[in-house]
Structure formats: structure tokens, C-alpha cells
Amino acid sequence: MFKRIFWIGVGVAIGVVAVTKAQAYVRANTPDKARQFLLGPDQDNVPLRTLAGLVDEFNATRRAREAELNRQYIERAD
Structure with a gap:
């Protein structure tokens, strides 16, 4: 059971890092109008x-x- 909890925690952590990196990439490489459309004002x-x-x-x-x-x-x- 502890192995499952560990791997779920690892998966959540990887997901958070991936979303953070993707969001940083979108902010850095898209024009302001496109960012506002994707992420909101x-x-x-x-x-x-x-x-x-x-x-x-x-x-x-x-x-x-x-x-x-x-x-x-x-x-x-x-």
C-alpha cells in the first residue's frame, strides 16, 4: 500500500512540474493576445x-x- 501511495505522489509531483513548465513555455513563447485567450486576463x-x-x-x-x-x-x- 505504501508503494502505491509513493508512486501516486511521484505521479502528482511529475504532473505539477509538467504543467508548470508548459505554462512557463506558453508565457514565454506566445504573444500577449494568445496568452490572454489561453490563460485568461x-x-x-x-x-x-x-x-x-x-x-x-x-x-x-x-x-x-x-x-x-x-x-x-x-x-x-x-
């Missing part, structure tokens, strides 16, 4: 916005599923 906070969007989507999905399960259990109890 706030180019410094792309990872933070992405993470916030993922957390918001996860919470919305979790709440919807929780409401669905609650409805199903209430219907069974009646």
Missing part, C-alpha cells in the same frame, strides 16, 4: 482559479448527490 492566478473551480464543482456535485440520497431514504421510510 488574470494570468498570474490560473492555478488558484482552476483549483477553486474544481473545489466548487466537487461541492456542488456532492450536495446534489447527498440531496438525491436523502430523498431516496425518505421515500423508503414512508
